[in-house]
Amino acid sequence: MITQSILTCPHCKHKEPELMQGNAFPTKFNCENCKQTVIIHKSECCIYCQYGDFPCLHTQIVGSACCTG
Helix, strand or coil, rough: CCCCEEECCCCCCCEEEEECCCCCCCCEEEECCCCCCCCCCCCCCCCHHHCCCCCCHHHHCCCCHHCCC
């Protein structure tokens, strides 16, 4: 299981690593580069599944079912 995901800001394309929490599903993050608050789409479960290079821990275990809306 991969516990770190690199989030990519959709505004400035800045990449920052983020350590995933086992039972947390964050719905937004603040880009350190452009200072924009990035919020997920309604159909996604968390920022890792929407903007990360690896999905959240829950999705890694059960598959894409948790992010189908």
